[in-house]
Amino acid sequence: MDDRKKRIDDLQKNSQESRISLDNLLENFGENLYSRTKDLQSDFEDIFQYNVYLQDIAESNIAISKIEEKNHRFRELEEAVGVKEQEEKEINKEMSGVFKRLGKALLENDSYNDYTSLFREQADALKAKLESLESRIGELDNKEGGNVFSWIGKSAQGLVLKSFLSKAQESQEQLYLNIGERYSNRDSVREDDDVAMIRAEIDNLRGISRSVQDELSALKDERRIISASFGIDGNPQKQIQSIKSHIDQVKESLAKLFKDFGMQAAGIMDAEIPPERRYFIDTIVTAEDGEIIGRAVRLNQSISDNEKAINRLRASLEIDEEKSKIDKLKKQIEDKKNRILDMEQGIVDLEENVRDCEKVIQELQKQL
Numbered sequence: 197m198d199d200r201k202k203r204i205d206d207l208q209k210n211s212q213e214s215r216i217s218l219d220n221l222l223e224n225f226g227e228n229l230y231s232r233t234k235d236l237q238s239d240f241e242d243i244f245q246y247n248v249y250l251q252d253i254a255e256s257n258i259a260i261s262k263i264e265e266k267n268h269r270f271r272e273l274e275e276a277v278g279v280k281e282q283e284e285k286e287i288n289k290e291m292s293g294v295f296k297r298l299g300k301a302l303l304e305n306d307s308y309n310d311y312t313s314l315f316r317e318q319a320d321a322l323k324a325k326l327e328s329l330e331s332r333i334g335e336l337d338n339k340e341g342g343n344v345f346s347w348i349g350k351s352a353q354g355l356v357l358k359s360f361l362s363k364a365q366e367s368q369e370q371l372y373l374n375i376g377e378r379y380s381n382r383d384s385v386r387e388d389d390d391v392a393m394i395r396a397e398i399d400n401l402r403g404i405s406r407s408v409q410d411e412l413s414a415l416k417d418e419r420r421i422i423s424a425s426f427g428i429d430g431n432p433q434k435q436i437q438s439i440k441s442h443i444d445q446v447k448e449s450l451a452k453l454f455k456d457f458g459m460q461a462a463g464i465m466d467a468e469i470p471p472e473r474r475y476f477i478d479t480i481v482t483a484e485d486g487e488i489i490g491r492a493v494r495l496n497q498s499i500s501d502n503e504k505a506i507n508r509l510r511a512s513l514e515i516d517e518e519k520s521k522i523d524k525l526k527k528q529i530e531d532k533k534n535r536i537l538d539m540e541q542g543i544v545d546l547e548e549n550v551r552d553c554e555k556v557i558q559e560l561q562k563q564l
Contacts, residue, residue, distance in 0.1 A: 263435050
């Protein structure tokens with residue numbers, strides 16, 4: 197590779213590194229300078245825009261915090277609703293058990309025959325069925341001896357009877373539940389019997405259940421309101437991402453402001469700075485900034501020198517390329533001229549042949 201091309205690559209790499217260092221230096225310097233303008237009165241548009249950008253970022257971060265808080269609260273509500281729903285299920289399950297105990301206590305207490313008479317026939321039938329099934333199962337279990345086939349037959353019969361027993365027990369439990377649930381809002385005949393104690397349990401559970409339902413309803417209402425707001429504004433994660441993208445755009449605009457201000461303060465702007473702007477900059481630049489300004493000027497000069505050197509090397513390469521083109525063109529011209537000379541000689545030879553042929557014709561015509 198031509199040494200000049202390698203030199204260009206090295207200079208370009210050096211310029212790129214210097215440009216990155218200069219941009220970072222100017223952005224940090226400009227940001228520092230803008231921070232000094234907070235308590236100053238100024239009509240410059242960029243300072244107004246700087247404050248607008250800062251306010252925009254602050255408000256955007258607050259908006260993100262509110263969305264995150266709302267989203268966090270929504271997740272808390274989801275968990276709380278799940279806990280309360282499970283608690284409600286457990287209370288209902290416990291209530292169901294108490295209703296069954298109440299139904300059974302009512303059937304066993306003659307003081308409530310006026311009420312239980314409606315269910316007595318069904319209750320007695322189920323009781324008799326259960327006793328019969330239990331007796332038959334007990335007989336099968338107590339029988340011993342017999343061959344393997346009789347044992348298999350008894351086992352199969354036992355399984356069928358146990359299935360019937362299970363269904364009968366379920367029917368009895370359901371009957372107890374229906375009796376107890378229908379009676380649960382009535383008062384007991386006596387204050388010291390089993391029915392009265394179970395009724396007290398039911399009232400206590402109902403109080404707990406109402407409290408849980410009220411809490412659950414309040415949680416669901418709050419969750420619905422938050423969910424509705426998400427429906428209007430969109431998915432919270434997408435909202436946050438959209439705001440963060442907006443903040444990134446504002447930060448890019450801020451970075452440009454910082455860089456431009458840093459360039460103005462360092463005196464490396466291409467355009468001339470108005471006197472009032474220069475005076476304003478002089479009022480906020482301190483002696484301690486001299487080192488930063490000096491570094492910025494040196495980096496900028498290094499970039500400029502590199503660019504000039506690159507342009508000179510490129511011009512030198514292009515000149516050599518053009519010279520090489522000229523040499524190639526001259527060779528092509530010389531080749532074409534030689535071809536023309538060859539063709540012209542060929543024409544002369546052909547013309548001479550034509551004249552010779554004409555002479556032969558003339559000699560032959562004399563013999564006619």
